Amino acid sequence: MLDLTRKVVLITGLGQTTDQGWGIGAAIATKLAEQGALIFGGNRSLESAKRTKSRIEAAGGICDVRETDVTNSTSVKELVDACMQRHGRIDILVNNVGKSEPGCPAAMAEDTWNAQMDLNLKSIYLTCHHVLPIMENQATGGSIVNVSSIAGLRYIGKPQVAYSTTKAAMMQFTKVTAVMYAAKGVRLNTVVPGLIYTPYTRELAKRYAPGGDEEEYMRMRDGQVPMGRMGDGWDVANAVVFLASDEAKYITGQELVVDGGITSSTGRT
Numbered sequence: 474m475l476d477l478t479r480k481v482v483l484i485t486g487l488g489q490t491t492d493q494g495w496g497i498g499a500a501i502a503t504k505l506a507e508q509g510a511l512i513f514g515g516n517r518s519l520e521s522a523k524r525t526k527s528r529i530e531a532a533g534g535i536c537d538v539r540e541t542d543v544t545n546s547t548s549v550k551e552l553v554d555a556c557m558q559r560h561g562r563i564d565i566l567v568n569n570v571g572k573s574e575p576g577c578p579a580a581m582a583e584d585t586w587n588a589q590m591d592l593n594l595k596s597i598y599l600t601c602h603h604v605l606p607i608m609e610n611q612a613t614g615g616s617i618v619n620v621s622s623i624a625g626l627r628y629i630g631k632p633q634v635a636y637s638t639t640k641a642a643m644m645q646f647t648k649v650t651a652v653m654y655a656a657k658g659v660r661l662n663t664v665v666p667g668l669i670y671t672p673y674t675r676e677l678a679k680r681y682a683p684g685g686d687e688e689e690y691m692r693m694r695d696g697q698v699p700m701g702r703m704g705d706g707w708d709v710a711n712a713v714v715f716l717a718s719d720e721a722k723y724i725t726g727q728e729l730v731v732d733g734g735i736t737s738s739t740g741r742t
């Protein structure tokens with residue numbers, strides 16, 4: 474089950490700024506490697522990508538990393554070319570990079586809006602632009618998994634209009650492209666995480682905790698979830714592994730929500 478032996482994975486944003494805890498991208502790369510996949514990752518900071526590489530290799534996996542800016546077409550093409558040079562194929566593409574900037578339309582600066590569009594949305598177009606022709610020409614096709622957010626489905630308690638917009642648009646990009654490539658052997662799906670505990674969540678707590686009380690901020694996030702707790706990177710990674718695997722071979726254009734029940738609730742449990 475979920476055997477990915479020698480499947481070549483191209484993943485963006487697998488970096489880890491600390492050895493404490495797991496970011497979503499690092500957990501996805503590690504879980505795919507545990508299933509036997511060969512990981513090729515692009516990340517803004519090479520240093521944080523190398524931290525993930527070391528963790529994967531310490532567990533016996535295979536991982537190459539490269540400094541990449543997913544908002545830059547040349548940089549993305551170089552990443553794809555380097556992966557092809559190393560492995561000669563790309564079986565799985567995981568678009569994980571994403572970040573939220575706060576603000577409503579009136580408050581958000583135009584530069585911030587544009588940067589959010591580039592990082593969260595254009596990046597997916599760019600990787601797909603370069604990878605789809607490769608997958609289409611492979612006898613075994615390929616599988617693409619994009620990482621969205623429940624902020625693309627609902628208002629989740631804080632103004633982040635550009636982030637929410639890009640995360641919703643990403644789901645539609647995935648759906649329509651899935652239809653265009655269904656007969657070409659390439660599947661595209663989206664994993665939609667809810668509130669996930671990562672090292673970055675700690676940064677958010679530093680920024681947003683009312684009165685600077687970080688533990689209260691964590692309790693508040695846990696309390697929003699019908700299951701009573703945030704998820705973690707592994708919860709997201711397990712969903713990505715499933716959608717990337719042959720067990721999901723008849724699933725395309727879908728969203729798999731990993732949220733402990735939030736989006737099924739009206740807020741009263």
Ligand SMILES: NC(=O)c1ccc[n+]([C@@H]2O[C@H](COP(=O)([O-])OP(=O)(O)OC[C@H]3O[C@@H](n4cnc5c(N)ncnc54)[C@H](OP(=O)(O)O)[C@@H]3O)[C@@H](O)[C@H]2O)c1
Pocket residue numbers: 485486487488489490495496497498499515516517518521522541542543544569570571572573592620621622623665666667668669670671673674
């Ligand atoms: N955390 C949550 O609660 C949550 C909830 C729902 C959805 N998500 C989504 O899940 C995904 C992962 O989020 P995360 O918070 O866990 O982050 P993460 O996977 O820990 O890290 C994001 C990675 O993206 C890299 N990156 C940033 N800008 C880049 C660029 N221009 N080019 C290449 N790489 C770049 C960062 O590199 P550096 O190492 O250089 O910083 C970092 O390694 C995102 O799409 C996010 O929207 C997260």
